[in-house]
């Protein structure tokens with residue numbers, strides 16, 4: 001176990017209060033190196049044969065603008081083990097306070113200059129689960145700050161209900177909060193600069209967003225891991241209908 005009972009208690013208290021927590025130095029240099037080597041292997045050997053819904057580019061057909069890899073733990077044993085066993089799962093169990101069901105694992109890049117902003121959203125709005133019990137982990141694979149598009153949270157927003165979302169034109173983040181930013185969003189904004197190996201975790205209802213990458217040379221590589229509680233049930237019919245409609249619209253607008 002990575003965390004003592006006292007550490008676990010304090011992490012959960014802070015997560016429940018703020019709607020997020022930052023675990024600095026969660027991966028050491030060796031662990032990060034192994035992860036990056038497997039990511040490169042996945043990009044070179046696995047990604048080329050994936051369905052187009054699971055690999056997004058900022059500019060379609062320009063593979064230097066890789067933006068997002070989706071459902072990685074479903075496609076590869078290394079990433080399945082990373083999500084299903086060990087320290088990431090332990091943290092999810094601590095923060096959700098019960099057994100968990102691992103879900104999607106993603107790679108997020110914002111390529112230099114062209115990396116687009118992430119619209120403000122609540123992950124739970126996309127998930128269609130009851131009860132709304134889940135968390136998202138965001139692992140920095142390199143240093144991330146305001147210039148290359150760090151994540152931002154509205155502190156305490158997980159306790160303020162579901163916001164109204166509407167369709168965005170952003171590939172990979174199809175829904176965004178309509179009335180953002182309110183005065184409250186601005187007053188509670190937390191700018192989450194991160195160093196390689198830091199892990200951020202947020203609640204299903206926490207409002208979050210990120211700027212685009214304005215740097216000329218720096219990428220912004222990160223991984224996302226989603227866990228639901230073991231009792232959360234997905235409305236499969238609603239989710240399937242939404243996915244189909246989204247797929248059609250991404251094809252129609254030439255994005256995938």
Ligand SMILES: O=C(O)CCC(=O)C(=O)O
Pocket residue numbers: 108118123136137138151208209210222224
């Ligand atoms: O990487 C980003 O910009 C945003 C990630 C995100 O929104 C998420 O993991 O839910």
